[in-house]
Amino acid sequence: MHSYPTVRASLIFVAVAVVGLLFADIAITASNPWRDLGNFFLGVVTPNFFSSEGLLTALLRTVAFAFVGVALGSFFGFLLALVYRLLPVRIFCAFIRAIHELFWALIFLQFFGFHPLTGVLAIAIPYSGIFAKVYSEILEEADPEPRRLLPPGTGMVAAFLYTRIPDCWEQLRTYTAYRLECGLRSSAILGFVGLPTLGFYLEASFSQGFYSDAGAMLILFYVLIATIPLWVRPKLLPVYILAAPFFLGEGLPIVWGNVERFFTEDIIPAPLRSGEGLAGMVPWLGDLMVNEALPGIWNTVLLTQIALVATGILALLAFPLISNHFGGPVRRTSGHVFLVIARSTPEYILAYILLQLWGPSMLPAVVALALHNGGIIGHLIGRQTNTLRLRPDAPTGFNRYTWELVPRVYRSFLAFLFYRWEIIMRETAILGILGIYTLGFYVDSAIQNIRFDRAMVLILITALLNIGVDALGRYIRRKLALQTMPTC
Amino acid sequence: MALNLIRKFVASSLLFMTAASASAETFVFTAIPDEDETKLVERFRGVADYLSEQLDVDVRYIPVKSYAAAVSAFRNNQVQLAWFGGLSGVQARRLVPGSEAIAQGVEDEAFQTYFIANTSTGIEPAQEFAELEDQLRGKTFTFGSKGSTSGRLMPEFHIRETFNEAPEDFFARVGFSGNHTRTLRLVEAGTYEVGALNFQVWEKELENGNIDTNAVQVIWETPAYPDYQWTIRGDVNERFGDGFKARVKEALLALDDKELLESFPRSGFIPASNDDYEPIRKTAEEIGILD
Structure with missing residues (x-):
């Protein structure tokens, strides 16, 4: 054996x-971990749905961020999937998906601040990388036979649309729907770093020991995910995608100077910034x-x-x-x-x-x-x-x-x-x-x-x-x- | 019909974009999340209403999830005023040239950190920190937030100075609870044996009867140091009109709503200056939190 x-x-x-x-x-x-665990479960079975006026808004924002982020991710991921055989594209995609949504959010928070763009990009960027990889795998597995039957001179786009896509449509659709569920989870946890989604309130209730409030939020979240087949309908999707950007909240305005500052100053290693040059880099990096x-x-x-x-x-x-x-x-x-x-x-x-x-x-x-x-x-x-x-x-x-x-x-x-x-x-x-x-x-x-x-x-x-x-x-x-x- | 819909969408998306520039007229402030969020929101909504009335502009408070987020928002000019701790204030003013500490609480001139211990450890209160060396060594210990003055900077400074060791070497386990209220709860529950927190949070919770004194007690009080302050950006006058900074300062110093002050808790606000926080800057540099 x-x-x-x-x-x-x-x-x-x-x-x-x-x-x-x-x-x-x-x-x-x-x-006394078991007492705390007991209190938590007590909270879950005695949920308080009226704890915070912001709860429904947070739920709406969670859905909106997920839709916008996943839609953008899927769009760009699809484009990248078409050129996925190129090594630089593969490396690029591997890199952007290797960085977690929360890390992306922490980065964007430093220069976009509490603007909806922070949350949208935090989801869209790593998801593009993941979509690119999976879409390309799905497309590759498509049956090559229909393609060979086309008359010579058929345009590339037409051939792609009529022979590849129909064959993998079901898989593309299933996978995208599945990622939407993941997107809801990602969107929810973005609240933990300050975006206006469910995690924001969950963290607040939990840290204060308001288990009934936290229980209510968890239950709402499960219901949201479990009912996806009911409310995410192919016919309604365009409506959701068009409407979602309007429900992200307005956040605070972006100051573009901050973006420049972040890339030209903030992330330059301290020894280079202070003019110590490469000699200063060795101890700096060593310490790090x-x-x-x-x-x-x-x-x-x-x-x-x-x-x-x-x-x-x-x-x-x-x-x-x-x-x-x-x-x-x-x-x-x-x-x-x-x-x-x-x-x-x-x-x-x-x-x-x-x-x-x-x-x-x-x-x-x-x-x-x-x-x-x-x-x-x-x-x-x-x-x-x-x-x-x-x-x-x-x-x-x-x-x-x-x-x-x-x-x-x-x-x-x-x-x-x-x-x-x-x-x-x-x-x-x-x-x-x-x-x-x-x-x-x-x-x-x-x-x-x-x-x-x-x-x-x-x-x-x-x-x-x-x-x-x-x-x-x-x-x-x-x-x-x-x-x-x-x-x- | 479809055209109508599209037109509506375009119109509302334009509205969405201009919303940003419209809110530029709003005076926005934030505060470090050093206590339970519900309390913070209650407290600072009160302050927002008060300032709005006094200054005759829209004033908005936005809650943040970390000390660094408060500093970043201030630096990025998404907020113009902030209630910082000693350390976060020093960090913020160093990043935003021209910004100024304008007011501090009466109590902030001589602030303190309390070291607290779960009574099951049997540690008795002491006058000198050094007396506690044997009893504290190898215990589990929690700071507050990583960026806190009373919950991180000062306790770490005293641990290093008195015991000549880094906290993570001296204690068996070192954590960051996130804020002062949570430090109190974690030590009270015994999740950590020892912790360090803002003395005002302790005193207020004690007064309100929210502390089980059979489970947790103060074992050492640090010497006094300067802490919390209101810091404002240097460019507010250009944005909100001449003399705006002076008016904000005046309004804060004149704040005498008992209930609002009680929520901080401070007995009132007094003028402050950047120089008041030099000792904090030096301490932070000494333990390597500031470059």
């Missing part, structure tokens, strides 16, 4: 995570690397590896909840509800909640990442098992799980997991803003001290780390010959 490459790869990853656990800071430091970048990278990688394995374990444990090979309708319905909640809650919000309740360590982050990502993968794998037909005399219960189902879905399970590796790392870095010592912590500290030069270097390092993991993930997937399907 150990000779199976997939098993060997899995064991190596588990071993790395176990060793990582020895170095990681895993603890519950709150003296030793005291911030390296500890940040170490913690980010450590947390990512632990969270990745925890995600895998949770996904394997969770998929039977919705698989119709087990249990009755009651169990499956509650399984669905659990997985929908787990995957609809952004990691950032989950980590924030758990940090408040358990105190600061890597544990809340690991649990949050595992719940969210495990929820997504568990859902996909569970659905896949529903298409499997077993022999009538196949074993039941535990034996069915271990001997029939897991071996059958294990390859796609690994594919999903390695696909999400980079996504988990992106999130791990950003969770530093909440006080876990990953790269985001140092980025946030640099921004809090108004040292954007340092922040930019750290963001660049974060991006490079993500690109590296993305490449490694792809390499392993290819090595193990794992098929992937794009997910959020």
Whole structure:
């Protein structure tokens, strides 16, 4: 069994995570975490929908930012997808999607300030990079046959529109709709850095212990996501997209001088700005690397590896909840509800909640990442098992799980997991803003001290780390010959 | 019909764009988010109404999520006036030449940080910080916000000066709670064993009966230093008319609404100057927060 490459790869990853656990800071430091958790759940079951007059506006803004950001991202992503075979385009796209929405928002906040453009671009830019990649993958897989049947002399555009698009339309549509859901999550968490979306009020209620208010916001958010099929209709889409820009709020006016200042002064490394020249750069960079970048990278990688394995374990444990090979309708319905909640809650919000309740360590982050990502993968794998037909005399219960189902879905399970590796790392870095010592912590500290030069270097390092993991993930997937399907 | 719709859209999008220039006439201010947000919004809406009445212009308060966001908004001229802490004020004035500290609270001339501990640690209050060395070493500790004067700068300064070690080496775990109220709650709940906060927040919460004194107590009070102040941009006169800065200052100094002052909590505002905050600048440079 150990000779199976997939098993060997899995064991190596588990071993790395176990060793990582020895170095990681895993603890519950709150003296009464269960009471706090109890209070929180009490809040969720006694929601107060009338806490803030701004709540409905915030919900509207959340939707508006998501629509505008995703629409722009999908438009530019599609254009980029057409030229995706060019190496510079691929590098550019890998770079812009390696930087998390919140980092983009933090950057734009420094010169656009609280203008709607900050939130729109924070979503649109990384999403363009993601759309470009996935759209190009989808377009590539289109059947080349119809194209060959066209008479010679058919224009490129016509050929593209009539032979490629119809073949992949369904996939393009499904994926875009799926990203809209992701966009709602991104939009909501932008509130944590001050944009007028749901996260703004969620953070305020939570930090003050108003759990009933926070519960109401979470419930509204779940309802919003769960009802997407009802209110996002193809016919209504143009209306939404045209109307959304008018509901972003007006924010504060942009002062264009700030943009120039940011690029010509703020982000120039301090030694260059003060005229010390390259000689001053060495100690500056050295200090930054030793005291911030390296500890940040170490913690980010450590947390990512632990969270990745925890995600895998949770996904394997969770998929039977919705698989119709087990249990009755009651169990499956509650399984669905659990997985929908787990995957609809952004990691950032989950980590924030758990940090408040358990105190600061890597544990809340690991649990949050595992719940969210495990929820997504568990859902996909569970659905896949529903298409499997077993022999009538196949074993039941535990034996069915271990001997029939897991071996059958294990390859796609690994594919999903390695696909999400980079996504988990992106999130791990950003969770530093909440006080876990990953790269985001140092980025946030640099921004809090108004040292954007340092922040930019750290963001660049974060991006490079993500690109590296993305490449490694792809390499392993290819090595193990794992098929992937794009997910959020 | 469709044409009509398009026309409406174009008209409203033009409106959307001009909204920006129209609001340029509004005098906007912000404040560092050092306490619970609900309290801040209540407090500063009151101030906005008061200033609007006194200055005869539209005054708007915008809440922000971090100290740095307050400084950036001030620097970017999206706000013209701000209620800063000592450190954020120094940062802001250094970034905006010509900006001025115009008023501070009566209490801000001699502000203090309280170190507080959960009673389960058994740490007893002391007169000298050095006496607490053995008891504090290896405990978990939380600052307030990373950019706070009373919650970060001064406590870090005293930790380094007294114990000759960086906080993260001296304590087992160092966190940043985000604001003073949260520091209080976290130490009270035992999530962190020790914390440092703004003494005014402690006193006010104590007076309002919001502190479980069986769970948390003050263990050391720092020497006094200057803190919060109102800082205004140097270019407001050009935008809002001659003498505008002086009028804002006058209005702030004349503020005598008991309830509003109580919400800060300050007994009144007195004149301040940039030089008053030199000690803060030096301290910040010493511990490496300012270049």
